Structures are given as C-alpha cells and as structure tokens.
Amino acid sequence: MKRLMRIARTEVLEHSRQPWMLFILAANYALWTFVFGAEFFFIDAVASSPEQLMQLKSQLSQLGVQYDTVLQLSTSTFGSLSFTNLPLFVAIMSGTSVLHDRECGTMPFLMLAPVTRLQLLLGKLIGAMAIPMLFHVVFVGVSSLALGRLGVLAPFSFKLGASGAWWVAFLIGAPASAAFVGALGTVISALSRDVRTSMQFTSFFIGLLSLAFGAVLVDGLSKGVELQVAFAIGCVIAAGITLSIGARLISKDVTS
Amino acid sequence: MTDAGRSFDGRSVLSKVSLTVSAGEMVGIAGPNGGGKSTLLMLMAGLLRPTTGRVLVCGVDAFALSLTAAGQVGLVTARPGLYPLLTGRENLHHFGGLFGLSEAEVDAKAEPLARTLELITGFDVRAGKLSTGMQQKLSLIRALLLSPKLLLFDEPTANLDPLASRALYAEVRRRADAGLACVLVTHDLPAAEAVCNRVLLVNGGIEKELTFTEHRAPLTGPTLAAWQQLVKR
Numbered sequence: 001m002k003r004l005m006r007i008a009r010t011e012v013l014e015h016s017r018q019p020w021m022l023f024i025l026a027a028n029y030a031l032w033t034f035v036f037g038a039e040f041f042f043i044d045a046v047a048s049s050p051e052q053l054m055q056l057k058s059q060l061s062q063l064g065v066q067y068d069t070v071l072q073l074s075t076s077t078f079g080s081l082s083f084t085n086l087p088l089f090v091a092i093m094s095g096t097s098v099l100h101d102r103e104c105g106t107m108p109f110l111m112l113a114p115v116t117r118l119q120l121l122l123g124k125l126i127g128a129m130a131i132p133m134l135f136h137v138v139f140v141g142v143s144s145l146a147l148g149r150l151g152v153l154a155p156f157s158f159k160l161g162a163s164g165a166w167w168v169a170f171l172i173g174a175p176a177s178a179a180f181v182g183a184l185g186t187v188i189s190a191l192s193r194d195v196r197t198s199m200q201f202t203s204f205f206i207g208l209l210s211l212a213f214g215a216v217l218v219d220g221l222s223k224g225v226e227l228q229v230a231f232a233i234g235c236v237i238a239a240g241i242t243l244s245i246g247a248r249l250i251s252k253d254v255t256s
Numbered sequence: 257m258t259d260a261g262r263s264f265d266g267r268s269v270l271s272k273v274s275l276t277v278s279a280g281e282m283v284g285i286a287g288p289n290g291g292g293k294s295t296l297l298m299l300m301a302g303l304l305r306p307t308t309g310r311v312l313v314c315g316v317d318a319f320a321l322s323l324t325a326a327g328q329v330g331l332v333t334a335r336p337g338l339y340p341l342l343t344g345r346e347n348l349h350h351f352g353g354l355f356g357l358s359e360a361e362v363d364a365k366a367e368p369l370a371r372t373l374e375l376i377t378g379f380d381v382r383a384g385k386l387s388t389g390m391q392q393k394l395s396l397i398r399a400l401l402l403s404p405k406l407l408l409f410d411e412p413t414a415n416l417d418p419l420a421s422r423a424l425y426a427e428v429r430r431r432a433d434a435g436l437a438c439v440l441v442t443h444d445l446p447a448a449e450a451v452c453n454r455v456l457l458v459n460g461g462i463e464k465e466l467t468f469t470e471h472r473a474p475l476t477g478p479t480l481a482a483w484q485q486l487v488k489r
Contacts, residue, residue, distance in 0.1 A: 006353040010339065010346075017341040017382075105337035108303055109398070112329055113354035 003115050004123045011127020014100075015093060025089060025132065029139035036078040037147060043071070044152040075156040076218055082144060083174045084214030086136040087181035091210060094128035094185035095202030098250075099192055117247035125186045125243065129178060140170060159221050168228035169217045176235035177213040181206050183239040187246030259309035262295050269295045271308070271461050277406070277439055282432040284448035284455035285441045291459040293441045297408050300439060301329050314405050330404035334411040336391035340384025344375070344394045347383055348401065355402050365401040373397065373423055388415040396424055400431065407431065409440045413447070425451045 015021065046052045057067045098121070101107040110120060141161075147153060148160030158166060185202050192198035213235075220227045261271035270292040277283050277300075285293050298304040299311050302318035311318040314328055338347045345363070352362035370376050373393045378386050383394065392415045399407060409428070413421040421444075429451045432438045442448050448455045449468055457464040 002356075003354050006350060010342065010350045013346065014339055014341045104339055105333065105335035106339060107337075108301070108331060108333065109337050109351060110354070111303055112301060112331055113351065114356070115354055 003113075004119045004126070007110075007115070007120060007123025008126035008130070011097060011124055012130045015127070015131050021093075022131070025135050028089075029085065029135055032078075032081050033139055033143040036074065036081075037143065039074060040078075040147050040150055040153060044150040047152040071153070071156060075153060075159050078147070079144075079159040079218040079221070080211075080214040082140040082214075083169060083177070083217040084210050085140075086132055086174045087178040087210040087213055088207065089132035089135070090129050090178040090182035091185040091202055091206040093132065094125055094182040095189050095198050095206070096195060097124040097128050097186055098190035099195060099198050100189075102193075103195075117250055118243060121183075121186050121190065121243045121246050121250075124189075125179065125182050125239075128182050128186065129175070132178070133175060136174065140174075144170070159218060163221060164225045165221045165223070165228050168225050168232070169221060172232040173217050173228045173235075174213075176232035176239070177210075177217065179239040180235040180242065181210055181213070183242040183246070184209070187242055187249070190246055190250045257300065257309070257311045260299055260306040260311050261308040262292075262299060262304060263307045268307075269460070270299070270458075273299075273309070273458075273461055275456070275462065277437045279405070279437050280432060280435045281454070282429065282438040282440065282452045284452035285439060285458055286443065286445055286448055286455055287458040287463070292461075293458050294410055296458060297331075297410050297439065297441050300406065301331050301408055328405045330399040330402055330407045332396055332399045332407075332409045332412045334414045336383075336388070336395040338383040338391055338394055341382060343382050344379045344386065344390075347394060348398055351398050352401060357402070362401060366397050369397045369400055369427070372427060373420055389417060389420065392416055393420060393424075396427075400427065405437065407436055407438045409438065409442075411442055412440070413442070413444065421447070 043056070046056050060067050060070060098107075101110060115123075144166070145161040148157045148162050153160060157163075160166070161170075184206055188201045188206075189198050192201070216231065217228070220231060257273055257275045260273045262269050269290075273296060275283075285296060287293050295304065299306055300313070300318060302311070302313065302320070305319045318329075338344075339350070342350065345366075348362050348366050349359045352366075353359070357365070366379075367376070370379055370393075373396065375390060375393045375397065378390045378394070383391055386394070392412070396412060399409075407428070412428075413424060416424060425447055428438055428440070432453075440448060440452060445455075449466075452468060455466045455468065456462050457466075
C-alpha cells in the first residue's frame with residue numbers, strides 16, 4: 001500500500017508542477033460554469049417579472065424554440081459536461097502516465113523495484129485522478145449547488161444537487177467512470193511506444209467514452225439512486241479488469 | 257547464467273552465454289557496438305526474458321525475480337532515468353520509498369554519497385534543470401543507497417568528468433570488496449582493467465575473458481593532475 005501511494009504521490013507532484021496544465025483545467029471548468037451560470041442567472045432574472053418572461057417565451061417561440069425545452073436541454077448539457085470533464089481530464093493525464101516513465105528513462109528502475117505491475121498501474125491511475133478530482137469537487141460541486149437554488153431551475157433541481165441520485169453521480173458515479181476511462185488511458189500509455197499513438201487512442205476512444213458516460217449519468221438522474229450505484233459498481237469492476245489485463249500485457253520485456 | 261541467448265525478431269543478438277558472477281566480484285563487459293553488451297545486462301537485470309537458456313539471480317530466475325518484485329538488482333544506465341519535475345532529493349525519496357526506505361533513511365544514506373560525488377548543491381534542484389553529468393550522479397546515488405545483491409552498470413561514467421568518474425569507480429570497487437556482485441558494461445577499457453576482477457569481451461557471445469588480480473585507481477596521469485589543479489583553483 002505504501003508503495004502504491006508513493007507512485008501516486010509522485011504522479012501528483014509532477015502534475016502539480018505543470019502550471020499550464022492546471023491553468024487549462026481551471027479555465028475549462030471556469031469557462032463553462034460562467035457560460036451556463038450567465039444563462040441561468042439571466043433567465044432567472046427575466047422570470048422574476050411575468051411580463052419579461054412572456055416576452056422571452058414569445059421571442060423563443062418565434063425562433064421555433066420552446067422555453068421549457070431550452071431549460072431542459074441547458075440543464076442536461078450542463079449536467080452532462082459536469083460529469084464528462086472528470087473522466088476526460090483523467091484520461092488525458094493517465095494517457096501519458098506510464099509513457100512519461102518510458103520517456104524519462106525511469107521505467108527500468110520502476111520495473112526493478114519491488115512493485116508489481118498492477119501496483120504501478122493503479123498508483124499511476126490514482127495519481128492521474130487526484131488533481132482532476134479536486135477540480136471536479138470544487139467547480140462542479142459549487143456551481144451545481146449554487147445554480148440549483150435558482151427558482152427558475154426548480155423543476156430541474158434534481159440535476160443540480162437536489163437529489164440523492166445527483167449526489168451519488170457526483171461523488172461516486174463520475175469518479176468511477178473516470179477510474180474506468182483512466183484505467184484504459186493508463187493501459188494505453190503503458191502499451192504505447194510514443195506520445196502520438198497514445199494521444200490518438202486516448203483522444204478518440206476515451207474522448208467518446210467520456211462524453212457517453214457524462215450523458216448516461218445525467219440521463220440516469222431521474223431514474224433513482226440504484227441505477228447510479230449500479231453504474232458506479234460496473235465502472236469500478238471494468239476499471240479493475242482493465243488494469244489487471246494491462247498489468248499482464250506490460251509484463252513482457254519492459255525495456256524492449 | 258547458463259547458455260543464455262536472446263533474439264529480437266528472429267535475429268540473434270546473444271547466444272550461449274554462460275557466466276557466473278560471485279558476491280564480491282566485479283566483472284567488466286566490453287565489446288563493439290551492437291555486440292550484445294547491454295542486452296546481456298538487461299538479461300541479468302531480469303528486464304528481458306532470455307530466448308534460450310536461463311539466468312538466475314541469487315538462485316531465482318532473473319525474469320521471475322523482476323516480475324515478483326524482489327528488488328534484488330540495482331541498475332545504473334547511461335540514461336539517468338529521473339523525473340525532471342522532481343528535485344534530486346524527491347527522486348531519491350521516490351525510488352527509496354519503493355524499496356521500503358523512509359525519507360529520513362534515504363537522506364542519511366544519500367548525503368555521504370552526494371558528498372563523495374560532489375553533488376550536495378544539486379540535491380534540491382529539479383532534476384530536469386541539472387546537467388546530464390549531475391543527473392547521472394543522482395542515478396548512481398539511487399543505485400548505491402539501496403541494498404541490492406547485484407549491481408549492474410551500463411556505461412555509468414558516460415557523462416561524468418574524470419574526477420567524478422574516479423570517485424564513482426572507487427565507490428563501486430569498495431562496494432564490491434564489501435561483498436556486492438557488480439557488473440560493469442563499459443567502453444572505458446583502462447578503467448575496466450583497473451577496477452574489475454575479470455573483463456569479458458562480448459560480441460554475440462563471450463569471446464574472451466581476461467583476469468586482473470590487482471586493482472588500482474582507474475584514472476591517473478599528468479592530465480588528471482592538471483585537471484585537479486584546475487578544479488581546486
């Protein structure tokens with residue numbers, strides 16, 4: 001366990017010393033929080049006056065869009081992005097984790113240490129998850145809870161912190177999906193020989209998977225806690241299987 | 257190592273190598289580029305599986321030893337193998353930690369070695385900002401501060417200045433005299449002759465073996481004396 005945490009700690013330390021990466025993470029969360037926050041606060045302000053609300057509905061109607069549909073789509077998109085970002089960023093970080101060791105020349109030294117391949121991959125995954133997880137908790141937690149209090153979003157508050165299912169998705173489902181996607185990224189990085197290959201796989205397969213997981217998590221919010229728990233368990237099992245297979249695959253001739 | 261061989265994509269790089277390295281012995285391996293020296297070292301480290309024959313470290317299959325994470329083999333390669341964004345000390349804490357050493361234990365073992373190799377000032381600088389030679393010294397300290405049964409060196413002095421090289425060879429020889437088994441892959445034949453008990457010439461297999469009974473300082477002569485004066489000034 002100590003060795004596992006040592007690997008994770010080193011991974012976090014290295015990530016935390018990349019200021020541009022931290023900036024990009026923060027900017028991404030801040031940008032979409034600002035965009036959706038501005039939209040929701042604007043609509044909430046408009047809705048406080050019946051005349052202005054009628055006017056807004058009428059203008060939307062002229063554009064062929066229903067007011068309720070706009071709110072429903074916006075809250076779903078916001079929720080989906082909330083849950084997509086975590087696996088996406090974990091995948092990006094884990095997608096270069098083991099590859100980074102190959103490039104730095106540290107791989108042979110890790111392989112000689114009394115650390116199993118599974119410990120190595122798991123430590124890398126935990127390390128890749130730590131910083132995105134912090135951003136997830138702070139940005140998604142604060143923004144969802146703040147926006148969920150807006151009166152105009154009351155019918156959709158179950159997507160914004162006002163339901164048990166949301167809390168399960170926020171604290172367990174999204175991290176579990178990130179663990180699975182991150183496990184795939186870690187294994188891809190362990191098997192790739194260069195950054196380009198790793199990033200191509202990571203961006204394509206894992207990017208799509210992250211988007212799909214975000215949508216599934218939000219879509220499942222109305223279906224109760226049980227579904228969210230089942231999804232999280234499924235993701236954790238899939239992550240475990242992925243890492244186990246990966247650990248076997250990198251057990252051959254690690255320096256060749 | 258008994259009749260060990262290794263092929264890559266059907267092309268034989270090493271074949272029928274039989275070699276025993278005893279505790280307290282230092283064996284040099286020299287030979288032309290592409291002759292299989294590094295492959296031989298990687299087989300001993302358990303980082304490559306032999307295509308034929310077998311390689312044992314302390315009586316256990318070297319590849320299995322590596323997989324079962326015994327941590328019995330130390331390695332210094334021409335590439336220092338450090339995390340560039342971590343300081344020298346943090347790198348040592350990381351690798352020492354993987355071998356079960358506490359940070360205090362790592363510091364206690366590493367600082368005398370750093371003094372010997374004149375690296376004290378580079379300890380708290382990020383490894384990526386150190387010169388290649390300084391990084392290599394850190395890599396050497398990493399190997400020496402652990403307590404493996406077998407120490408493997410692949411061109412350890414490739415980026416070191418002569419004084420640091422001499423300090424390194426002296427330290428490695430001292431470790432060998434204290435009972436460690438050491439294998440040194442090098443192109444530096446005078447140094448190999450000075451510090452090793454045996455030097456093997458490898459070119460696809462062991463072609464010749466030379467034995468040396470007397471050990472001496474590996475780097476001597478008027479140029480080194482002038483160098484020392486230069487450094488002192």
